[in-house]
Amino acid sequence: MRVLVAELKQETATFNPAQSRYDDFRVYYGNAMVDAYRDTHTELAGAMQVLEPEGVEIVPTLAAAAVSGGPVADADLDRLLTECVTAAQGCSDLDGAYICLHGAMAGESEGDPEGRLLCALREVLGDLPIIASLDLHAVITDQLVDMADILVPFHTYPHVDQFETGQRAARLLLRLLRKQIRPVKARVEMPMLVRGDELITATGKFGAAIRRCQEIEAEPGGLSAGVIIGNAFTDVPDLQSNVLIYRDGDRSGAEEQALEIARYMWRHRQEFQAPLTPLADAIALARETAGLTVFSDAADATASGAAGDSNAILKGLLQSDWTKRALVSVVDSPAVAAAVEAGVGAQLTIPLGGTRDPGRFTPVLVDVIVESQHDGDFLYEDGTRGRGGRVVVLRAGPITILVSERPVYVVGLKVFQAHGLEPTAFDLVVVKSPNGFRTHYQELASRIVPVDVPGSTSANLRSLPFQNCRRPMYPLEEHAEPPFDVL
Numbered sequence: 001m002r003v004l005v006a007e008l009k010q011e012t013a014t015f016n017p018a019q020s021r022y023d024d025f026r027v028y029y030g031n032a033m034v035d036a037y038r039d040t041h042t043e044l045a046g047a048m049q050v051l052e053p054e055g056v057e058i059v060p061t062l063a064a065a066a067v068s069g070g071p072v073a074d075a076d077l078d079r080l081l082t083e084c085v086t087a088a089q090g091c092s093d094l095d096g097a098y099i100c101l102h103g104a105m106a107g108e109s110e111g112d113p114e115g116r117l118l119c120a121l122r123e124v125l126g127d128l129p130i131i132a133s134l135d136l137h138a139v140i141t142d143q144l145v146d147m148a149d150i151l152v153p154f155h156t157y158p159h160v161d162q163f164e165t166g167q168r169a170a171r172l173l174l175r176l177l178r179k180q181i182r183p184v185k186a187r188v189e190m191p192m193l194v195r196g197d198e199l200i201t202a203t204g205k206f207g208a209a210i211r212r213c214q215e216i217e218a219e220p221g222g223l224s225a226g227v228i229i230g231n232a233f234t235d236v237p238d239l240q241s242n243v244l245i246y247r248d249g250d251r252s253g254a255e256e257q258a259l260e261i262a263r264y265m266w267r268h269r270q271e272f273q274a275p276l277t278p279l280a281d282a283i284a285l286a287r288e289t290a291g292l293t294v295f296s297d298a299a300d301a302t303a304s305g306a307a308g309d310s311n312a313i314l315k316g317l318l319q320s321d322w323t324k325r326a327l328v329s330v331v332d333s334p335a336v337a338a339a340v341e342a343g344v345g346a347q348l349t350i351p352l353g354g355t356r357d358p359g360r361f362t363p364v365l366v367d368v369i370v371e372s373q374h375d376g377d378f379l380y381e382d383g384t385r386g387r388g389g390r391v392v393v394l395r396a397g398p399i400t401i402l403v404s405e406r407p408v409y410v411v412g413l414k415v416f417q418a419h420g421l422e423p424t425a426f427d428l429v430v431v432k433s434p435n436g437f438r439t440h441y442q443e444l445a446s447r448i449v450p451v452d453v454p455g456s457t458s459a460n461l462r463s464l465p466f467q468n469c470r471r472p473m474y475p476l477e478e479h480a481e482p483p484f485d486v487l
């Protein structure tokens with residue numbers, strides 16, 4: 001049997017004014033895609049590991065993934081989708097398809113790129129089984145649900161089950177290919193955007209909902225179950241939370257289970273919000289902490305799609321009497337150019353921040369020494385590649401600043417280590433991640449502080465200019481109520 005495999009992934013923050021372009025995507029074609037993913041902790045690797053020993057031939061088409069960012073420019077999105085569909089049209093004798101998606105991509109004017117892709121692929125593939133995997137931050141649309149036989153979402157947050165999600169998807173695809181199952185689905189929508197610690201699946205209330213989903217998947221007749229909470233910063237008409245359950249030919253069972261989980265989520269909606277600490281208080285806490293303090297700047301989380309050019313915490317440190325060792329990062333292409341021009345060892349006064357999201361941030365002038373210069377090409381913890389463009393390390397007194405030309409994920413340790421910086425050698429590390437960083441820093445940190453600073457991906461959702469999602473929406477409005485209809 002021959003299975004088409006494709007990937008299209010980006011998480012979009014529509015409040016980030018810096019558009020994403022085709023060149024922000026790393027695109028692999030054909031066999032290069034298999035080579036690039038085989039030894040990674042990704043969905044594609046997990047799917048291949050299940051399919052190949054069963055004698056399934058992988059038919060790689062295209063894998064395109066970008067760092068999270070602003071909406072994808074229309075022409076660039078068209079090009080990506082056209083390349084995906086053209087690659088599929090070039091394949092013959094297929095038996096099915098596995099499509100690896102994030103699910104929270106948005107174009108400049110397209111609210112549902114993944115739905116549009118599955119629609120086009122459905123036209124190419126006809127009735128063949130199509131399975132798609134999703135991040136649990138996906139935005140679920142009718143088109144997406146209608147065009148896939150089964151959607152398979154992550155079960156962990158912070159996300160550590162990418163490989164396992166690919167395995168789950170591939171096992172279901174095998175059963176579909178062998179005509180062993182007839183999937184039926186139940187979907188319950190909840191007008192709710194969620195943030196905060198209770199979403200951590202290992203410890204929080206969201207984890208209980210996910211464990212119920214896992215029980216359902218393990219039951220006879222259970223196929224795929226998940227709670228897909230959307231990316232709160234992808235402000236498109238379908239943004240909200242969803243429960244999605246697939247069972248083998250048992251619609252009423254699926255409906256009952258989807259309703260049960262939706263009611264649980266809704267009951268705890270107030271707990272699924274993020275308590276944040278004002279910056280001055282956070283700095284005071286870090287000052288009195290022995291050992292490593294980690295500030296979570298979720299508002300400028302490049303992992304959630306923010307521009308990465310916030311200098312809010314840097315400014316706060318510079319304006320306070322901060323004397324301990326701090327490690328911060330900022331995306332600032334002109335600053336990198338100036339530092340490279342000046343050369344390693346040079347001293348200069350340089351504006352930092354506010355070059356990509358100037359409506360939210362204004363540059364701050366900093367006296368720095370250029371400590372080192374790098375090509376910004378490195379591997380993250382999961383084996384995927386970071387592309388920071390040129391990177392410089394600057395030092396301003398006790399504060400070390402990693403400056404990249406392009407956005408990178410500031411979630412783990414590798415982003416720093418790859419540039420000669422050991423996070424544990426600092427008293428304070430600022431990560432640009434709402435929760436994913438906990439996988440890497442929980443054990444190392446004496447204290448973790450989610451800081452309330454402005455940004456296009458602030459967990460303070462009421463601070464953001466939502467325009468497109470349905471209203472009322474909790475917590476934007478207190479009085480939102482779900483209909484609890486099963487779709």
Ligand SMILES: [Zn+2]
Binds near residue numbers: 135136
């Ligand atoms: Zn996610």
